[in-house]
Amino acid sequence: MTGATHGTPAVAEHVGTLDAPRSPYVRKKTTRGNYELYSWVFMRASGVVLVVLVFGHLFVNLMVGEGVKAIDFAFVGGKWSSPFWQIWDLLMLWLAMIHGTNGLRTIINDYAERDVTRGVLKGLLYLAFTIVVVLGTLVIFTFEPCPVGADPELLASFCTA
Template sequence: MSATHGTPAVAEKVGTLDAPRSPYRRKARTRGNAELYSWVFMRASGVVLVVLVFGHLFVNLMVGDGVKAIDFAFVGGKWTSPFWQIWDLLMLWLAMIHGTNGVRTIINDYAERDVTRGILKSLLYVAFTIVVVLGTLVIFTFEPCPANADPDLLASFCTE
């Protein structure tokens, strides 16, 4: 109907814009929701990391004798507890995944050539894998009472 008959003449589409009252239709996505999940993960892992890091700093620096007490025996004593092993493992993994995801985003934003982007992300993933694997091995295979160590450096629970 036309505007001369008292009803507005609204086409379903005006040029390339949708008509104001037409229903919203999602456009086809080519990348899926990976970036959305990445964004949500960054926010959630950031909150958890703040708790883990400040807990770590509080126990290591404020409880007991402070920074003067941090030595091999202190770390050895901490890592005899599964609680602190899991705490430090979570801190390591979350920090590495969080940081790797952030650097991946920067690479995607600033690397203009596909080849450059691929090389940088490959190097990033290799570094991530090395640090996470070695860090996990250190946390779970750490020996607080090594053989032939100086007794002055060992924790009090070590027997010769």
């Protein structure tokens, strides 16, 4: 190995040893892709979008109308009868789950020392992610705001009892 700019031989010739303090920096080629870079960028972008989604959700649910005391089955039924709010809540669910799963994946990679432990923890994490995303998506899109046989006082105003 020779120095990149001065043509002088570097002190370290074997893996695991250090180059001389004044030797020029030579970037080593890695075989890994840019997954971690894209993951880092995603975390920043999804964090910003999540702030907008969550504060929009809180504003509509807590500030508009009668506030928190109005949140009941009819309120949710009224919201989820609109495709706009279904997509809003779906985006919030998916982004929050992907954002959180990616963060926990990073923590597992940083702190789980054994490969087996890391694999088991990440497997459980991905299983929990899949269950929550699938069930949450099903709930959002199969929610029936006007169930048959329900108490008319609990239903949204647009339901015919």
